[in-house]
Amino acid sequence: MDTTGKDTLKMDAFGVVSYNRPYVCKKCGGVMVFKGCGEYACEDCRTKDYDDYGKVRNYIEQNQGANAAEIESKTGVSQKAIRQMLKESRLEITADSVAFMRCELCGAEIRSGRFCPACEVTYHRKKESQMRENMKGFGLESEEERRNRNNKGEKRFLRGE
Numbered sequence: 001m002d003t004t005g006k007d008t009l010k011m012d013a014f015g016v017v018s019y020n021r022p023y024v025c026k027k028c029g030g031v032m033v034f035k036g037c038g039e040y041a042c043e044d045c046r047t048k049d050y051d052d053y054g055k056v057r058n059y060i061e062q063n064q065g066a067n068a069a070e071i072e073s074k075t076g077v078s079q080k081a082i083r084q085m086l087k088e089s090r091l092e093i094t095a096d097s098v099a100f101m102r103c104e105l106c107g108a109e110i111r112s113g114r115f116c117p118a119c120e121v122t123y124h125r126k127k128e129s130q131m132r133e134n135m136k137g138f139g140l141e142s143e144e145e146r147r148n149r150n151n152k153g154e155k156r157f158l159r160g161e
């Protein structure tokens with residue numbers, strides 16, 4: 001963990017975009033404490049600050065219908081980071097703005113996450129029935145047995161598609 005107080009945590013090697021979390025208060029140098037939804041407050045002087053997610057979220061709240069290019073130019077947060085936030089379901093763009101996400105299963109336009117609501121339900125139902133199938137007829141077993149069985153279950157599930 002970075003304890004030097006640098007304000008960026010670069011994880012691009014893992015495909016995760018940094019949200020530029022504020023660690024140190026710009027006014028007094030106090031520690032910034034996470035308050036939720038991208039908002040932080042200095043534990044000494046209570047000055048508020050925001051990470052990239054917080055900035056984008058605030059902008060969208062105040063500018064209904066903003067699209068990614070506009071958000072980028074006003075907040076300084078890259079469209080790549082905005083798209084990443086959308087993919088992680090951390091925020092939703094409004095209904096009248098340009099939709100640029102597509103369901104990974106059926107290709108329907110979506111505003112957050114990876115799947116449309118219908119496919120998301122289907123996906124979870126499949127996972128649930130797969131879990132039930134895997135659990136059938138197995139009593140006490142070792143961790144290794146369980147792993148092996150889960151692998152077989154996965155393959156059986158895929159073949160049955």
Ligand SMILES: [Zn+2]
Binds near residue numbers: 025027028043045046
């Ligand atoms: Zn402060």
Ligand SMILES: [Zn+2]
Binds near residue numbers: 104116
């Ligand atoms: Zn879908």
